[in-house]
Amino acid sequence: MSNETADRMVDTGVASAEHLKLQTAEALEEAARKLRSADVSAKGEDVKHILHDVEGRVHRFKAAVGAGYEKIDADYHKRVEPVETIIAQHPVPSVLIAVGVGVLIGMLIFKARD
Numbered sequence: 001m002s003n004e005t006a007d008r009m010v011d012t013g014v015a016s017a018e019h020l021k022l023q024t025a026e027a028l029e030e031a032a033r034k035l036r037s038a039d040v041s042a043k044g045e046d047v048k049h050i051l052h053d054v055e056g057r058v059h060r061f062k063a064a065v066g067a068g069y070e071k072i073d074a075d076y077h078k079r080v081e082p083v084e085t086i087i088a089q090h091p092v093p094s095v096l097i098a099v100g101v102g103v104l105i106g107m108l109i110f111k112a113r114d
Helices: 003-038 044-089 090-114
Strands: none
Touching: 003 044, 044 090
């Protein structure tokens, strides 16, 4: 999985969360407006109805966030699982490649200091 793909997945998740956060805030602000505009003689049932409506919205937004997280998690595992399988099936070559990359990076850092 490339950094660009990972960045895109994170950006999509953050954008979705931001959108749902705004929707939740709007629902709470609307409920607060309704409660402020309700006169003092408003019945308890009216207040309960307003609060029940907000609670329903928050639960829907919460479910949407959960579904979005599950999609991101599934995409991540779909992309990472093949790499894990290759490493598990070929542990010695995987370790040798990792050591080789480490040595190469070390040599580049050592030469950069000179």
